[in-house]
Amino acid sequence: MEWLMYVSVAIIAIAFAVLVFYIIQTLLSLKKTMENISHTVDGMKSQVDEISKESTQLLHKTNELTEDLQYKSNTLNSVFHAAEDLGHSFQKLNGSLRKVSETVSKQADDNAEDVAKAVxxxxxxxxxxxxWKTEKTTKQADPGKEAN
Structure with missing residues (x-):
């Protein structure tokens, strides 16, 4: 029975060796996977850094554009205020012209009889x-008629 113990120990040793071999294979595969993940993470880090720089530049350009739009908007506001003032001035001028026209029309109606008489x-x-002009022209053309 002693040989059974040697055979059992040999089987256990072979099983342990096979187990160690597969564990080593698994660990090597895991090592390669971890290296790939490391390279991927490094690549992602550089891409994130680039995206961060571009985002910062984009933010600065957006801020500049916003400031420019604000300036132009303020400039246009003054133009619109001037146009509004001009509109008010035209309204006042129209009102004044309307009053003058009404006054002239009223005076013309009041003086219509006098104007008709004057005409x-x-x-x-x-x-x-x-x-008189016709007679004068006739007398100058024929001076003998004046003596008659």
Whole structure:
């Protein structure tokens, strides 16, 4: 029975050797996996650093653009205020012109009879002047008629 003990110990030793061999294979595979993960993490770190730099630059450019837009908006606000003031001035001017027009119209209505009389008298005066001018021209053309 002694040989059974030697055979059992030999089987246990072989099983232990096979177990150690597979554990070593597993650990080597795990080592390669960890190295790949390490390289991947290093690559990701450099990419994150680049993204961080680009994000910072983008943020600075965005801030500059925001400041520029704010400045231009403020500039346009002054233009709109000036346009609003101009609109108010035109409204006041229109109101004044309307009042003057109404005043002139009212005075024209009030003085319409006097104007009609003045036009009538002006027409009569023009008629006499035309007759006088015609007679004067006729007398100058024929001086013998004046003696008759």
């Amino acid at each position: 009538k008298w002006g027409s009569v005066v023009m008629s006499f002047w035309q007759k």
